[in-house]
Amino acid sequence: MARNSLTPQITENIIEYAKANGMGEGDRLPLQMLADAFRVSRAPIMGALKNLEAQGIVRSEPNRGFFLAVDAQVMDASKPIGSGDADGNEDVYFRMADDRLSGALPDKVSENELMRMYDLPRTRLLKILHRIADEGWIERLPGNGWAFTQALTSRKSYEDGYAFRAVIEQQAMLLPTFEPNPEGFKRARETQSNLRDGGYEAWSRAEIFKANNEFHEMLVACSQNEFFLDAIRRINRLRRLIEYRITIDRTRLPRQTNEHLHILDLIEDGRRNEAAAFLYTHILGAGRIKTPQA
Amino acid sequence: MARNSLTPQITENIIEYAKANGMGEGDRLPLQMLADAFRVSRAPIMGALKNLEAQGIVRSEPNRGFFLAVDAQVMDASKPIGSGDADGNEDVYFRMADDRLSGALPDKVSENELMRMYDLPRTRLLKILHRIADEGWIERLPGNGWAFTQALTSRKSYEDGYAFRAVIEQQAMLLPTFEPNPEGFKRARETQSNLRDGGYEAWSRAEIFKANNEFHEMLVACSQNEFFLDAIRRINRLRRLIEYRITIDRTRLPRQTNEHLHILDLIEDGRRNEAAAFLYTHILGAGRIKTPQA
DNA sequence: TTCGACCTTATATAACTATAAAATGCAATA
């Protein structure tokens, strides 16, 4: 009857925050600071900290506040209790994507049909549908019902998407406002190196995909232009759904990783034009070889 | 308690449809054909036709259906009865945009505050907020409330937007899938010529803006790539809000119109590269000279 | 002076309902 609590998400966020800032045992965790960082009030922070205290990750002193009970690095990376799904809708969302890609969902559906199919109350269903509409693979019909677009299922959309990405990323790099971000570059180098040194087999498909996306979004972010970044984020959200279903070709990863590192090298050498051109063919190359279903 | 009827919109659509297809007095208007064209069932079509019959635009014969009672060209272009606003929310949406741009709305607001301010039930407000969020100038905060972004109000966003448009449109034209659409070109030529021959003073700001947007979207549509077109549509929706507030400089229109026609000429001469380069500077030029508030 | 503890107020959500409107099957007609 009431909304989903923020507490579980905040709990995770605090752990992330502590890690990202390299905090150690005994470091202080002021409520207001965390509240500002996550753009919420002190109330949900309080709840999360009490949670963490119960897990032994944090300890509190009366009237003095909360302190880390362990070094941030030590903390369990695997998500705590009921998490990974701030919303509770993520699984249905993925099921719908799967059903759509496998052809189980017709081009046109009514809300009530979907409610029955996925056993959801209307409110939740609508939330998901709006998200999907925002991603562009479904649209509201003028009267009743929703129609799936071809964005996910057609070969042409897939190729158009790569053409779009190639252009956006290349051009973002050529913008006069482009400014390499040393911190971002450093982290990207680390990730790509880790991937090269053993990650190929060990990492999960999702992890590899995520690393790849973060690399490209980091590059575009350097353009300092929100519109370019937004466009890339948008298309990457779509890509995720499709690429998950493609058997990953791990033999291509070494080359991809080397190309990523090469791009960073070129930029740091001040050879931006070369980097942009290389990035362009890098993306188109990735799109040309993989083969999506249907 | 029930939804807004489709009938008014369909009524307009039928008029548009008849005009666009050059229909004349006595031409038949089959229900199913119109229903398919507008992606609705026959029910709202029926309602709309009865409406038009009452207005004398259409006549019916029992068991035979509906026929145009006048030539399509003759029909009144000014919107009929209660129209122009399919949703009923358009005016509030614009009021919010104005209030935001004029600084009357703070960076952070709660839904309840907005409900009181604009005297709306929650459902309607949410619809508008989601639309705005989709356009990117507001975002949901994790706890309560919504935060406006800088997308509308900052000078930098404005310039970034022009840079983005220039890149997207230029590159769309250079895509291998780009294929001029003769019909679209013809209509664009007509509109631009009309604008040149007297439209400068006569047309309303909204009409001029619309003609301009349609020109650019038509060009990008020729790329046959949904992602490019989508990106342009997205940013144009935003642009509309800002440019409406800028006093239009009508002395610049002749040059703009000539440049538009010049672009069409270049493409039809097969000089696509030149056209793309020219388009690029055309857009950046437009962005550089106008001065938004704030 | 900073920050947590406590407390009150404000907020948004999820489920429910009544009802207008859209969808659609089918018989009648041209």
Add this chain to the structure above:
DNA sequence: TATTGCATTTTATAGTTATATAAGGTCGAA
């Protein structure tokens, strides 16, 4: 045989409410 006209079924919306949760002020401890 296609298309309307009508009747029936299905659908989505605007509004309402109860309730968990977030927001944020004040006071006192450190």
